[in-house]
Amino acid sequence: MLFLLVAINLFIYIECQVLYQQPEQVHISIGNNASEMYVSWVTMNDTKNSFVQYGLYSLRDLNLKAVGSSSKFVDGGSQKRTMFIHRVKLTNLKADTVYTYNVGSNSGWSDIFFFKTWRTDPNWSPRFAIYGDMGNSNAQSLARLQQETRKNFYDAILHVGDFAYDMDSDNARVGDQFMRQIESIAAYVPYMTCPGNHEQAYNFSNYRFRFGMPRNGDGESIYYSYDVGPVHIISFSTEVYFYLQYGTQQIRNQFAWLEQDLIKANKNRAERPWIVTMAHRPMYCSNNDNDDCSKYESIIRTGLPYLGYGLEDLFYQYGVDVMIWAHEHSYERLWPIYDRTVCNGSLAQPYIEPGAPIHITTGSAGCRERHDGFIPIQPYMTAFRSDDYGYTRMQFFNSSHAYFEQVSDDKKGEIIDKTWIVKSKHGIYSYADNSGKCKGSLPENP
Ligand SMILES: [Fe+2]
Secondary structure, eight states: OHHHHHHHHHHHHHHHHHHTOSOEEEEEEEOSSTTOEEEEEEESSOOSOOEEEEEEGGGTOOOEEEEOEEEEEEOSSTTOOEEEEEEEEEOSOOTTOEEEEEEEETTEEOOOEEEEOOOSSSOSOOEEEEEOOEESTTOTTHHHHHHHHHTTOOSEEEEOSOEETTTTHHHHHHHHHHHHHHHHHHTTSOEEEOOOGGGOHHHHHHHHHHOOOOSSSSSSSSSEEEEETTEEEEEOOSGGGTOGGGOSHHHHHHHHHHHHHHHHHHHTTTTSOEEEEEOSSOSOOOBSSSOTTTTSOOHHHHEETTTEEOSHHHHHHTTOOEEEEOSSSSEEEEOSEETTEEESOSSOSSEESOSSOEEEEEOOSBOTTOOOOBOSSOOTTEEEEEOSSEEEEEEEOSSSEEEEEEEETTTTTEEEEEEEEEOSOOSOOOTTTTTTTEEEEOOSOO
16 A cells, blocks of 8 residues: 555656656846847746757857756745746857747747847947836736837847746746746847846745846846947846845846946947936835835935935946936836936927936836826926826937837827927037036925
8 A cells, every 4th residue: 555655646746757847937137248149038947957058040050059057946935936047148148139949858848939039230330119117917008019010120128127026926837927927028129137126035036036037246136237329228226125035245236247347338338328227116206105106215225224325426426327217107208307307398398418316217008916006296306297098119320310109008009199209419428518407306204
C-alpha cells in the first residue's frame, strides 16, 4: 500500500514537472543600448535551460540562438508559490530591423513573436505610449493598445507604475494573469517600467523579479536610464520615499545615482538633447483625494522631513525637460513649473522655450480602483486635465520639437488634448534665463 502511494505521488510529481514547463508571460525590454534586447518569460517549473531562437523577420528563419538563465522566484504570500523567471540578453542586433523570435527550452517552446530594433543614432523620432495604473480587471485601455501595437504605432511602451492590482494578490496569481494579459503588447515592443505603490509587498519582489530593465542603475529595475533617438529617459522609484520599512539607504543610493546620471546626460546633450524622467507619484496635482501632491506637500518634490533628498531642485538644476508621473487615475498636464511657480504660463500653444520642466500625470489606463476626481476649480498651474480613461502618446521629432497627445478611451479613441514643446536650447535652467517668464506662485502648504 505504501509503495502504491509513493508511486502515485511520484507520478503526480513527474506529471507536474511536464505540465508546467511551457513558457508564458513573454515580454521584452531594451538592454543597455539599442543593439541589445532583454527577453523574459516564466515557467512554473525549472527547465534547466533558457533559450531564445531568433532571426531576421524577412527570412522567417530562427537561425540564431542566445542562451540566458533563470532565477527561482518565491512569492512572499502564504503559499510561497514558486516560479522560474527566465531572462536572455540578445546582443549585436542590427539597428532598425525586424526580428522574429521564440523562447523556451528542450521542455517547451513559446509561440513566435517579433520586434523591431531601435536605431542607435539620435536622428530619428521615437513614438511612445505612456500610462500608469493598469490592472487586470477594468483594464479599459488595453484593447486599444493591443490594436495599436499591432498597427506599429509605438517604438516603446512606458508603464509608469501600479500593475495588476496587485501582482502579489492571490499568492501572485494576479501577477501571472497580468503578465499573460500584457504579452499581447509587451512581447512586441519594449515594455519599460517603474515601480508604484501597488508593487510594495515583500519589498517589491514581484516587480523586481518579473521586469528586467537596463542594468545601469540598481540592477533590479528600480532605477535605470537609456537613450532612444534624441531622448535620454530616466526611470526611478518614488516609492523608496514611502516604504521606509525597507530602509532609507535606497533613497540615498538612488539620489546619488540620479545626480551622476544627470551629469552624464548633460555632457551628452549635443547628441541627446531631451531629458525625460518617469516615476510613479507626481510632485503636483489637482486631484481631490488624500494623496500628498494635492492636500499636503509632496515629499518627492521637497524631500523627507529630517532626511531631505527632494527631487525638484535636482531635476531643475540639471535641466530635465519633461517629468512623467501616474498614481492619480486621471490625466493632468501642467504649465512649466518650478518651486510652485509657473514659468512661461499662458494659454498660448505650444510651449515655446519653457522656463521650467513640464509635468504630465497619466495614470488613467484603467483599474479596479476606478477614476480619481479633481478639486472643483482648476488651478492656474494646470494647462489641461481630464479623468477619462486613456493614455498618452509622446513623440520626439528632433532636437527641438516634441509632441504629446492624450487618447480618451471613454470617447472611443478621441484625442482630447495635444501640445507641442519647442526648445531651441536644452540644458540647465537658470533664474536669469527665466526673468519675466515666471508669474505668480501657488499658495504654500495648501
Ligand atoms: Fe499608485
